[in-house]
Each structure stands twice: as structure tokens, then as C-alpha cells.
Amino acid sequence: MTQQAANLPNVLYLSYDGMTDPLGQSQVLPYLCGLSRHGYRFTLISFEKQDRFAQFRTTIEQICAQHQITWLPLPYTKKPPVLSTIYDLLKLQRTITRLHHNNPFNLVHCRSYPMSLIGLYLKRKFAIGFIFDMRGFWADERVDGNIWNLKNPMYNLIYRFFKNKEKQFLETADYTISLTHRAAAEIRSWRHLNQKNVRLEVIPCCVDLELFNPDTITQQQKEQLCRQLNIEPEKQFVLSYLGSLGTWYMTNEMMQFFKTLKTVIPNAVFLLITPDAPDTVRSVAQKNGIQAQDLRITFKPRHQVPAALSLSRYSVFFIKPAYSKMSSSPTKQGEIMAMGIPVICNAHVGDTDAIVQQYESGICIENFTPEAYLRAAKTMAETAISPQTANHIRAGAMACFSLQNGVEQYLKVYQKVIPETPKPPAHE
Template identity: 25%
Template sequence: MPRRPENSTRPKAQDTNARRSTQASFDTKGCFHDGCGGSSSDTLGLFRRERRRPLCRDLREGESILKIQIPRDRVLYLSFTGILEPLGYSQVFRLLRGLSKAHVRYALVSLERARDLAQLNRLAEVKSELEAVGIDWIPIRYLDGSARNIASNLARALAAVLQRIKRGDVRLIHARGYMAASVALAAKSITGVPYIFDFRGYWVDERRESGRWFVGDRRYRAGKQWERSLFAGCCASVSLTEAGAEDVRTGVFGPWPSERPSLVIPTCVDFDAFSLRRGEEAPARHHRLAGKLVVGFIGSLNASYRVTESIELFLQISRLRDDAHLLCLTSQVEEITTRLAHAGVGRARFTALNVPHTEIADWLHQVDWGLLVLNTPYAKRASMPTKLGEFFASGVAPLHEGCNADVARWISRSGCGHTLSTGTPAGIAAGAHYVASTTLKIDDLREARRRTEAHFSLASGIERYHKLLSTLLGEPGSV
């Protein structure tokens, strides 16, 4: 075949693609753009043409856990939960800040809501905090709604990850959740960079049970096949519960080599921020709470919580105790107020407030019993409510029913709190009598905090993640 002339149009097309790749940039709010009008196709094409040997290899059957002996490595953390959101700040930002202080070098790609990016002062504050500990942050605007927007989120996240990997210092991806793992799997197929699957629950089953996605046998089978591919492609997994980790190890999601790590690291709570203060140390933040037996409903009214049963439980407690008062800390003040009124809870018996997430720790000092009445679908087998650890840290006795066995087990281990025998009217009535007749003692609350801290604390979570990263990166004891 004759040699292509130097002035051929094909090299010019390559030059055009190369010029486009140099246009990848960040806007004034720090959001990533791939320079191709929102499409990642040119970036992907350029990366494939310049693809070098894989940065890391997969585990071979029977081989010990993945070892990476590259100096100056950096872990890329990918989250579809924005760190500007309360959950992301608590579970991602605080974790990465702690790991960075423990000498883990991080890059962070996170998808942020437009409303959060619009708060420029908050954006600058978080960016400054990340820079202070050496975290390279790449925020991407999250698009809500349609399938097209979901595809756009995935494509733009993948483009950002690939651009960051091209700099040459990323040796491991830490993917938080299923969508992030999908991007990590695609990035691995292109670059060879392995990933941790931090799966945070059974997402396919959660969507099916809520009627949102994977409805119908064919779609569900396709979703489960996709799920299996995410587990098959990762070099390690992290579960919020022991039940979830056991499912992974026993092959529920496909063969899992015994040498491949499968860890349990629950939702992490900063036990310094959520401190135990009772009595005179915690003066009433609201006049209605002074001298009351305070039952707390904390958080959103969503499909995870049995709101009707929670209200009925408080209603029965209030009939047994004249001093019982329900404190609702939620952004859905109007909705909870309406539901309480319809249930017959008098206006003087409850307080509903929307308070900043930064103030939740102080408000929990006012709460004696915290409601955790949850639905128990299969998908919740691998879930762990963040509030459980926050209750333990703050000296709040959990009043629990549902979710999974791990939640009940930890309440039992704590020696404080109560799990209803059943969520039926009889179980609710028995639970109300237990609360009404039980006097909480500060020594018991302090002991419950001590017993649970090693499992739920942020410090413990940082230590476990650090050990996992050290193992995967082949540098025991340090990263």
C-alpha cells in the first residue's frame, strides 16, 4: 500500500481533535467542560488513540490482592453525590479530608447540583478547604430528570475522569455508588486503572422497589447483569453492612476470589462534632422543649421511612406521658405539620423546624429518643442510616423497627435504645409503653457511645479506608 502523503486530510483531522482536547477547561464556577460542546466523544477518541499500556493489571485467579508499586500515586474519588450537599459533605468531604491528612493524595470528581454551585461563597469555602489538604477537585454540574440528562452526567463524568488520568499520576479510582462505578468500569476498559466499588446499598433493587427503574422482568434482568459487571470489574468492594459484604463474598453478584478485599465500612460519623451533652450542659434551644421527654424525627419524609407508623408511635407515647414532645427537624415542615394534624397530634405537642445541617448536632442534644421506623425491602439489606451513628454519638436512644439485621444488632450491642418486636399496632403499642416507662441514664448513653464509636466513627472509617488503600497500592502502612 502506498504511503499516505504528508498533506493528507487524515492527519489534519487528528490535529483538529488534538486542538479540541486542549480546550478542555473549567468555567468560572470550577465546573469541568470537555471542550466538545458537552460531548465526550472527541475526548474518548483522542484518549484511545494515545492509549499506552494499562496503568494497572487485573487480578488473575488465585493471585493475591492487586499491588501497585508506582511512586507519587494519586487516588481519584468519584461521587455522584455532591460534596456541597449535606450528605456529600458528611460522607465524602470529611472522609477525604481525613485521608488526605493521613498522606493519601486525592483527586475528586463530584457531580454538584446547580442550586449548590450557585452559592458562590460556599463553593469558594469548600474549594479552599480541599486545596488546603492537597485535594484536586473537579466539580461537574449534575443534570436532573430525563434519560438524556443521565447519559450526559455519565459521559461528562467519564470525560473528566479520563482527562484527569491522562496527567499520569492516578493509579486507583474509588467509585462511590453504582453510577460512579459504571464510569470507573468504562475508564478501566480504556486505561487499565482499577477501581474500588463502594456500593452504598443495592441500587438496582432500590430503583425497582420504588417503581422508578428496572420495572418488568426483562429490565430487571438487564439491571442485575449490569450490577454483576460492576462487581466483576472492581479490585475491591466496600459495603455499609456485614450482610452486604457477605452477599459479595458468597457470590450473590458473581464469583468473588477469596483474595479480593470485601470490607464493611458503615456510614461514618464525626464523633467530635456529634458530642454527648445532657442536662445542664444542653440548655433548651426552644422554649417548648424545656423539661420535656423529647422524641425526634430527623430528616426527610421519603420511601425509606414509615412516617405513618412513626407518628402513631409518638401519638401513643404522648397518651402515656403528658410531657412527651415531638421534635421534627426536616426541610419538609409543611408536609410533616399537615400529616401530624391529620393524625390528631395537637399543635402544642410538636415542633417542626428546618434547620441547617451544620446545626443538627446541637439540636440532637435536645432529643431523648430518636425515631428510626424503617421499611424493610430486600434492597435495604445493604443500607445503614447515617442517623443511627449520629444518635449513638449524641446520646440519643434509637427507637427502631425495620431496615435490616445490622441496624438491630448494633442497637442491641450498644445496650441503649429499643427495637420494636414488630411494626404492627401491637408492636407499636408495646414500644410506646417501653419508652414511657424507661428512664434514660447518662451512664448508659455514654457507654453506648463508647461501644459503637469504633464501628461508626469517622476516625475508624478513615483508618479502615487507609488500610485498604495501603494494601491495594502495595505500600503497607502508608499511602
């Protein structure tokens, strides 16, 4: 380590998500790379799944090396439930205690609840800065997503444990990061909190606006994709869906919406850009009365997703509007908007509906009824998306989801927690 690097604020970033996972590459590393340019020295500890680690380890090592980030990957333990997480946390605590003894940290930045157990420990034991990057109401998400059944005494106990810890995280952290304004307002309404001790900043999920840029997609790329997918853009109305199906994403409701759309726009086709098995998708579609000839199912690696998305007239995502989802910031919303494509989505999920309204970036339905579907479908049929409209939607993505804005917001938080503003290092 150079003398210059040794003088920089020492930040420990903890993520239970792996950096070799897509989420780590899109929602963790871009921020850390940006912040490292502002004079922070990062030690990044993440938990990696064996197969992905073997496949993408070198890629992540190169990214970290370029930005002077020390990456210490630990193996993720999957089974048995609960005990595996406890084992991983004990392993992490031992590692961090040793690291802090050798080279004390100024700040610990914890992504989500399990990692914040360690952040709380470090804050109380060593009095270092602590950022609780909550990412959502994690314990409530486990219940709403049917992962924890509260009728099971063990899961009921774990839920109550984390709700108690949630209060401690919020009151003890130097700053809490919420993905949405709606979740921040909910936290501010909680009477069981000592609100004087709660400092909140809202930073939504970021989007790579350079990757998701319609100007980089050539006509040749579009024509090639249309041939591959049997799409005639001049004759067909393409509704798309991006990402995995199931759990929070309401596949049956989206299929029912498309079925309604077909009654209004008979030449509509449903393009699903998903890692899910095509046979599984076709089976769900068939159960909802949709013919296989109206589906276009494909999977694309991340760098090819924007080109596939560019074939869309609209892109749909319906998310289960559970209590915990008020804290959700769907990355796909920003990615779709960045391509200048209007969305069709549902209300009561994070700030989704507020963003649609503010930036006039699509249609937001209030409920999952045939009447709501028909109104939305008729609006889609009657609304022409001009280049000016597409540019306006992309401008909304730049205002709301830009990585640069996100890095600047995190930088302000870091500077409040570690007041001495560091001098940016000279990156090669």
C-alpha cells in the same frame, strides 16, 4: 505540583453526589481529607447542582485546598431522565481520559453504581486499581423506592443492565466496600457470582463525633432552645425525629407510634428536626390523630442539629424494610448514638438492629403493629436514661461509626490495592 506530590499515589475519586450537597460534606470529604494525610494525592470529580454550587463552592474549595485535593466539579444534568445520566457519564469519560493521559492514575475509587461504570472502563482499558464503593443495592433501591417501575419496558431494561453490571463490578473490582455486614453476607450467598474474585470490606457511614458531642452543648443553649420551641424538659417527654420525611422514612408509622406513646406518657411531645415544610408535617400528623399542640417542628443548619437533638429522651426512625435496605447504614443512627440518646427503630434495615442489640442503644421493633408500639412505649416509660447509660451509648457510636476507624479501614484497602505504602506528605 511539587516533586514530592508528584511521587505520591494518584487516586481518582468519582461521586455522582455533589460535594456541595450535605451528603458530600458528611460522607465523602471527611474520608478524603483523612486519607490525604496518609500520602495519597486525590483528584475528586463530582456532579454539582447549580443552586448549591453557587452557595457552597467557596467552602468546598477551601476544604480541598487545605488537604491538597484537586476538585474538578462538573454540572449535574437533571432532565430528561436516563438521557441526562448518559450525557453526564459521557462528559465524565472524556474528562477522565484526558486527565489520565496527562497524569496516569494508580487507583479509581467509585461511589455507587453509575460512577462504577467509569471505574470498570478504566480498570479494563488501563489496568488501574478499582474500588467499587457500592453504598447499597442501588438498582434494587430504585425499584423498592418506586423510582423505576419494572412494568415500564425502559426501566425494566435499565434495571437488568445494572444488575448485570453489578456482577461485573463485584468480580472485577480490586475491592468492594459494603455499608453493612448483612449486605456483605447477602452478596456472599449469590451463586451467580464467581466468589473467588469478590473481595469485600464493610465500612459503615461515619459520624462527626466532635460535632455530635453532648459535652459541647451548654445549659444556656438548651434553655434557649427550650424557650424557642416551647419545651419544658422537666415536665415533658421529648421524642425526636431527625431528617427529611417520606420515601424510605415511614412517616405515618412514626406518627402512629407517637400517638401510642401519648397514651402511655401523656406529657410526650414530638420534636421533628426536619427541612420539610411545617404545614406538610402538621397535615400528616392530623391525619394520624395527633394534635398540633403536641408537635415541635424546626429546621436547624447542621452545626446546630446536635443542640436540638440533645433535648430528646429518645429519637425515632422507621425505615421501609425492603430487600434493598439490608444494605443501608442510616447516618442518623450514629449521630443519635453519638449524643448518648437511645433510638427507637425497626428491624430488617442493614445492621441497625444488630447495632442496637450489641451496644444496648435503644429499642428495635419487629413489626408495625399497635401491640409492638405499646410494648416499646411501656419500655420507654419504665426505663430511666442515666448519665452512665448515655455514655455507654456514645461509646457504641465511637466503636461503630467513628471517622478515624473508617479512614483506617479505607487505608488498609488502599494499601492492598496499591501495595507500596506512601510516606505522608507534610501538610501545612
